[in-house]
Structures are given as structure tokens and as C-alpha cells.
Amino acid sequence: NAGVTQTPKFRVLKTGQSMTLLCAQDMNHEYMYWYRQDPGMGLRLIHYSVGEGTTAKGEVPDGYNVSRLKKQNFLLGLESAAPSQTSVYFCASSRPRGNNQPQHFGDGTRLSIL
Amino acid sequence: QKEVEQDPGPLSVPEGAIVSLNCTYSNSAFQYFMWYRQYSRKGPELLMYTYSSGNKEDGRFTAQVDKSSKYISLFIRDSQPSDSATYLCAMRGNYGQNFVFGPGTRLSVLP
Numbered sequence: 001n002a003g004v005t006q007t008p009k010f011r012v013l014k015t016g017q018s019m020t021l022l023c024a025q026d027m028n029h030e031y032m033y034w035y036r037q038d039p040g041m042g043l044r045l046i047h048y049s050v051g052e053g054t055t056a057k058g059e060v061p062d063g064y065n066v067s068r069l070k071k072q073n074f075l076l077g078l079e080s081a082a083p084s085q086t087s088v089y090f091c092a093s094s095r096p097r098g099n100n101q102p103q104h105f106g107d108g109t110r111l112s113i114l
Numbered sequence: 115q116k117e118v119e120q121d122p123g124p125l126s127v128p129e130g131a132i133v134s135l136n137c138t139y140s141n142s143a144f145q146y147f148m149w150y151r152q153y154s155r156k157g158p159e160l161l162m163y164t165y166s167s168g169n170k171e172d173g174r175f176t177a178q179v180d181k182s183s184k185y186i187s188l189f190i191r192d193s194q195p196s197d198s199a200t201y202l203c204a205m206r207g208n209y210g211q212n213f214v215f216g217p218g219t220r221l222s223v224l225p
Binding site for chain 2: 004033035042043044045048058090102105106107
């Protein structure tokens, strides 16, 4: 049982380049989330999705786009990478919030923007 | 002021010690509280969950919520080197809101 899988695990980009981070979950969860984790800042929510075909902005959405075309996948895109987007990105999934289910996290993507 | 605060540590204790990890928060609407453990270069994993005020115990771990003081704690008894990790608190209100995470406290348990 893989849980939440993130690819790639590590990437270095130059300023202005674009890339897509992929998150896949095999738990049939409705909700999926993208966070960034920076020293001293904790986990900050970028975007989230409450179901296939839906997305919503979180706390720090600027500079990112997301898509949820399939229930099991949640993609995070950086159209024009900036050094401020250097961070560790975590994807998570959960059952609907109404049941107060915990979030299950992947092991992160470490992204450096030069 | 951040909505959820944690002492970043690092906190170093000898094996067998009792550890107290704490979070303070400013939003009185928070009702659901969770503690996550995050090992180095891994994603967070749920450790404890509590609703509203009170205590909850699970093995060597006890979670405590004091809503009147806007303060939550995680106690670890008989700490082990395998408990060395970063501990994140997370909390949210009662109306399907997203969780807000604290910045985490790094704990080292020395053999």
C-alpha cells in the first residue's frame, strides 16, 4: 500500500523555468492538498481540492496552479519559477473534513530555484 | 503574530525523560487539535487527535488541550531515541475549515 506518492523527490530549476509536481494517492480519498514547508514557517497550504475536477486557493496560492483531472492525482504547477519558491512541497490526502479525518502526507519534493 | 506558535527548539533530552511539547494559538474558534510527527526527510504522520478540551492518552503519549488558555501540549513518557523528530501541532475550527499548522519543534532524544 503506497499511500501518497510524490514525484519527483528532488529538482533544481532556473528562474523562469516551469515544472509540474505530481501527487498520486491510492486510498480513494476525496480531498487532496498541496503545502509548502519552509524553516520557521511550518506547513502553509497552497491549493486544495475537495473532489475530482474542483480546486480552491489556500493561504499562499500566488505563483502556483493546480489541476485535479482524476480523483487519485493532484498536480501542482509552477509556470515561471522564482527563487522565493525554493521550498519542500508536500502533498496530502484525506477523507472529507466533516468526518475530521487526518491528512496522509507524501514524503515531499525538494525544489531549489536558482 | 502567527496564528499558531511553537517553540522551534531544538529540544535535547536524555533517553527515558518526560518530554513536554507545546503550542499556543490565537483563534478561539479552534476545536480540533492534532499532533503530527515528522522524521527527517519524510512527510508528517498523525500521532494524536483531540476534540475540544481535555486529555487523551495513547501509550507513552498524552495530548492535553486547555482552550481557556489557548494552549495545547503533547507529553512523551519514557522518551526513546526513536522519538527524535519534529513535532507539528495542527488545529482548525468547527466548520470544515482547513487545518493551520504550527512551525514545529525539533526533538532529539539522546541515548
